[in-house]
Amino acid sequence: MSWLRALKETARSGLTIERRRLEPLIAIRGAVGLALVIGVGLAFFGPVVAASSAFGAFQAAIATFQRSWRPRPVLALVSGASLAVSTFLGYLAGSHTLLFLALLVLWTFLAGLAWAAGPTGGIIASSNVAIMLVTVTLPSSVANSAVHAAVILFGGVVQAALIVLFPVRRWGAQRDALADALAAEADYARRLRHDPLCTFDPVPLMKARSAAAVTPWQARRRPPELRGPRGAAERIRPVLASLADPAMGVPAEGPERDRVRELLAAAGSVLDSAARAIRHGDPVKLSPAAVAALKTPDTGSLLAGPPRRAADRLGALLSDVIETAEGAGTKEEDAEEAAEAIRAAEEEEAPGAPHRRRPTLLRLVPVVVRAMRAELRPGSPILRHAVRVAVVVAVGYLIGVLLPFGHGYWAPMAAVMAMRPEFTQTYGRAVARFGGTIVGVSLATAIVRTAHPGVTLSAAFAVLCALLMYLLMRTGYVVGQACVSAYVVFLLGMAGEDWSQTVHERVVLTLVGGLLAMISYAVYPAWETPRLRGRLGDWLKADGWYAAAVVDQYAEPAERGHDDVRSALLDTREARVAWQEALATAQHEPVRNRGLSRAAADDAQHALAQLGRVAMLLEAHLPCGGATPVPAAARLAEALRRATERGAKEVRERRVPDWAEVREALDAWDARQRTGEGGTDPFVRNGAGLLLEALEEFSRGLDGTSKPARPGDRAD
Structure with missing residues (x-):
C-alpha cells in the first residue's frame, strides 16, 4: 500500500463514527462522581484545587470503561493513585525545566513500556502523562502540590466508592463474554447445517476464558451460572464439527444427514437460550421443539460409530450447559483451598472445579515488571513505541516552551494521547484528535463568549461535557476528543485560565503534537x-x-x-x-x-x-x-x-x-x-x-x- 492510500485509510478510520450500545447509567454515575469531587473542591479549597481533583475523578471514570476483567473499583483506585503520584513528582520538578524534562522523558518511556502489560495499563499510563502535563501548571508550592495530589487521589476514591454503592449490572462484562461465546457456538451449529466445513472464529471463546479468571475476592462473589458453561462450550465445538463433517462423520446426503441437521439446529437453539439466560441473569427457557429433537430415539437407529458417539456427547454437554446456566453449580471453595487445588495446567471450569486465578494487584506488579523487561530487546515493537513516544514528548514540550503561545503542554499532551504501538491507530488517532479538538474548542469558545459563565456555571458545563464523553466514547475517538477538548476548556476556565489564550494556541499545538506523532512513526517504525x-x-x-x-x-x-x-x-x-x-x-x-x-x-x-x-x-x-x-x-x-x-x-x-x-x-x-x-x-x-x-x-x-x-x- 502506498503512503497516500495509507494516509487516506487511517484518516477515514480515525474520523469514523459508529453506532454502539450506550450505557447511560454508567455514564451518569461517572458524571455524578465528577460533580461531587468538583463541588467538594470548590467548597473547601477553591477553583484551582477543584480543577486538579476533577482531573483525577475524570481519569478514574475513564479507566473503568477500559476493557478489563478486573473489578471496576480497583481500576478507579489504580488510576487515581498513579495519577496522584505522577502529578506530585511533576510538581516537584516543574519549576526546573531540564529536571522536569528528564522526569517527563523517563515517565513517558515507562508509560510506553506499560503497553507490554496490555492495552488497559498502556492507556492508563499514557493518560497519566498527558494529564500530568496540565496539572503541574496549577499549584505554586510544594505544600500546594501535596494538596493537589491528595485531591486527585480523592477523585479516584470517590469514583470507586460510587461503583461499590451504586453498581450497574454486576458482572456485566463477564456475563457478556460468556454469553457471546455460547452465542458464537449456536451460530456455528446453525451454519454447520448448510456448510459442514464453515469457519469458526475462536476469539469469543478466548475472551470468555480470559473473563473466567478471577481474583480470590471475585471468586467468593461470582454468580454460580458463570462457572461451567464455558468449559462445556469449549468441548461442544469439536463435537459439533465432528458430527457435521462428511469426511469423518455422516454422508453428505440421506436420512443420516437430515438427522444431523436436526441435532445441529436443536443445539443452536439450546445454546442461544443459555446465552440469553446468562446475559440477563434469567432462567433458561428452552424451545420444546429443540428438546424433542434431542430426546428422540431416532438417533440410535440412524447413526453409528463416530457420529453416534458425537451425538451422545453433544446431548450430555448441552445438559451440562443448561444445568450450570440455571445456577445449579456447587459453591466455590474459599481462596486458600482453591490456591492449593489449582495446578498450573488447569484450564477448564466445571461446577465444583477450582477457579482460574487472576493475580491480585500486589502479585501483578512483578508480572508487569517481567513483561516490561522482556520488551527491552532489539526489534521489540513495544520498545520502539516507548522510544518514539519519549522522544516525541520531549521535542513537543521543548517546541511548546520555545513558541510564544504559552500553555506549551498541549503539543506533548496531544502526541502522547495519540501514539500507539501500531501504525493505523497512531495515524488515525492523530487525525481524530485534531478534528475533535477543533470542534470541541470551537463550541466551548462560542459558549463562553456568549454566556460568560462564572465558576459554578463553568463547572456545570465541564460536568456535562464529561457526561457526553462517558456516554459516547465508544462511538468514535473523534467524538470523545471533541467532548474532552470542551471539558478541558471549561475546567481551566473555572480555574481562572484566560480564554483568549487557550483557543488558537491549543489548536496549533495539537496539530504540532499530531504531526510529531505521525513523523516519528515514519522515521522509526515498527512494521508488521x-x-x-x-x-x-x-x-x-x-x-x-x-x-x-x-x-x-x-x-x-x-x-x-x-x-x-x-x-x-x-x-x-x-x-x-x-x-x-x-x-x-x-x-x-x-x-x-x-x-x-x-x-x-x-x-x-x-x-x-x-x-x-x-x-x-x-x-x-x-x-x-x-x-x-x-x-x-x-x-x-x-x-x-x-x-x-x-x-x-x-x-x-x-x-x-x-x-x-x-x-x-x-x-x-x-x-x-x-x-x-x-x-x-x-x-x-x-x-x-x-x-x-x-x-x-x-x-x-x-x-x-x-x-x-x-x-x-x-x-x-
Missing part, C-alpha cells in the same frame, strides 16, 4: 509486514504440536491425560489470532511486500486452518483409558512435532517446508496395518491422512502452486 513470516511460522509450529498432542492420545490412552492437548489448543489459538491481527495490520501499512504475497498468505492460512480443524475432529473422539492403543500413532505424533518445528524455521528463512518425515510415518503405519502388527483404527488413520494433506497444501500455497479451492472447501 516484515514479521508476517515469523507469525506464520509460529502458527505452523503451534498447529503441528496441537495435532501431535491429539494423535499421541491414541497411542497409549491408559497412560495419558488430556492436559497437553488443552495446552496445545490454547497455544494454537493464540498463534492464529496473532497471525490474523498481524495480517490485518500489515494490509494497511505503507510497506512493500517482503517475501510473502497476499495470495500466498491466504493459501497458507487456509491450509493451517484446515490442519487445526482436522486435529479438532480427532480431539472430539479422544479415547478413554480402556481403549485399544494405536502404536503407530506415537511415531506419527513425534514426526509431526519435529517436522512442523523444522518447517516453522524454514518459513522464517523463506524456504518451503518438506513433509517427508510425516509421509514416512504414515507409510510405516500402513505397513503395520497390512501385516496386522499392533492395533489400528480406520477413523484415526483417515484423520492422519487429512493432516498430511493439509501440510502439503500449506507448502503448495507458500510456494504459489496451490490448486484452486473447490466449492465448499473451506477450513475452520
Whole structure:
C-alpha cells in the first residue's frame, strides 16, 4: 500500500463514527462522581484545587470503561493513585525545566513500556502523562502540590466508592463474554447445517476464558451460572464439527444427514437460550421443539460409530450447559483451598472445579515488571513505541516552551494521547484528535463568549461535557476528543485560565503534537509486514504440536491425560489470532511486500486452518483409558512435532517446508496395518491422512502452486 492510500485509510478510520450500545447509567454515575469531587473542591479549597481533583475523578471514570476483567473499583483506585503520584513528582520538578524534562522523558518511556502489560495499563499510563502535563501548571508550592495530589487521589476514591454503592449490572462484562461465546457456538451449529466445513472464529471463546479468571475476592462473589458453561462450550465445538463433517462423520446426503441437521439446529437453539439466560441473569427457557429433537430415539437407529458417539456427547454437554446456566453449580471453595487445588495446567471450569486465578494487584506488579523487561530487546515493537513516544514528548514540550503561545503542554499532551504501538491507530488517532479538538474548542469558545459563565456555571458545563464523553466514547475517538477538548476548556476556565489564550494556541499545538506523532512513526517504525513470516511460522509450529498432542492420545490412552492437548489448543489459538491481527495490520501499512504475497498468505492460512480443524475432529473422539492403543500413532505424533518445528524455521528463512518425515510415518503405519502388527483404527488413520494433506497444501500455497479451492472447501 502506498503512503497516500495509507494516509487516506487511517484518516477515514480515525474520523469514523459508529453506532454502539450506550450505557447511560454508567455514564451518569461517572458524571455524578465528577460533580461531587468538583463541588467538594470548590467548597473547601477553591477553583484551582477543584480543577486538579476533577482531573483525577475524570481519569478514574475513564479507566473503568477500559476493557478489563478486573473489578471496576480497583481500576478507579489504580488510576487515581498513579495519577496522584505522577502529578506530585511533576510538581516537584516543574519549576526546573531540564529536571522536569528528564522526569517527563523517563515517565513517558515507562508509560510506553506499560503497553507490554496490555492495552488497559498502556492507556492508563499514557493518560497519566498527558494529564500530568496540565496539572503541574496549577499549584505554586510544594505544600500546594501535596494538596493537589491528595485531591486527585480523592477523585479516584470517590469514583470507586460510587461503583461499590451504586453498581450497574454486576458482572456485566463477564456475563457478556460468556454469553457471546455460547452465542458464537449456536451460530456455528446453525451454519454447520448448510456448510459442514464453515469457519469458526475462536476469539469469543478466548475472551470468555480470559473473563473466567478471577481474583480470590471475585471468586467468593461470582454468580454460580458463570462457572461451567464455558468449559462445556469449549468441548461442544469439536463435537459439533465432528458430527457435521462428511469426511469423518455422516454422508453428505440421506436420512443420516437430515438427522444431523436436526441435532445441529436443536443445539443452536439450546445454546442461544443459555446465552440469553446468562446475559440477563434469567432462567433458561428452552424451545420444546429443540428438546424433542434431542430426546428422540431416532438417533440410535440412524447413526453409528463416530457420529453416534458425537451425538451422545453433544446431548450430555448441552445438559451440562443448561444445568450450570440455571445456577445449579456447587459453591466455590474459599481462596486458600482453591490456591492449593489449582495446578498450573488447569484450564477448564466445571461446577465444583477450582477457579482460574487472576493475580491480585500486589502479585501483578512483578508480572508487569517481567513483561516490561522482556520488551527491552532489539526489534521489540513495544520498545520502539516507548522510544518514539519519549522522544516525541520531549521535542513537543521543548517546541511548546520555545513558541510564544504559552500553555506549551498541549503539543506533548496531544502526541502522547495519540501514539500507539501500531501504525493505523497512531495515524488515525492523530487525525481524530485534531478534528475533535477543533470542534470541541470551537463550541466551548462560542459558549463562553456568549454566556460568560462564572465558576459554578463553568463547572456545570465541564460536568456535562464529561457526561457526553462517558456516554459516547465508544462511538468514535473523534467524538470523545471533541467532548474532552470542551471539558478541558471549561475546567481551566473555572480555574481562572484566560480564554483568549487557550483557543488558537491549543489548536496549533495539537496539530504540532499530531504531526510529531505521525513523523516519528515514519522515521522509526515498527512494521508488521516484515514479521508476517515469523507469525506464520509460529502458527505452523503451534498447529503441528496441537495435532501431535491429539494423535499421541491414541497411542497409549491408559497412560495419558488430556492436559497437553488443552495446552496445545490454547497455544494454537493464540498463534492464529496473532497471525490474523498481524495480517490485518500489515494490509494497511505503507510497506512493500517482503517475501510473502497476499495470495500466498491466504493459501497458507487456509491450509493451517484446515490442519487445526482436522486435529479438532480427532480431539472430539479422544479415547478413554480402556481403549485399544494405536502404536503407530506415537511415531506419527513425534514426526509431526519435529517436522512442523523444522518447517516453522524454514518459513522464517523463506524456504518451503518438506513433509517427508510425516509421509514416512504414515507409510510405516500402513505397513503395520497390512501385516496386522499392533492395533489400528480406520477413523484415526483417515484423520492422519487429512493432516498430511493439509501440510502439503500449506507448502503448495507458500510456494504459489496451490490448486484452486473447490466449492465448499473451506477450513475452520
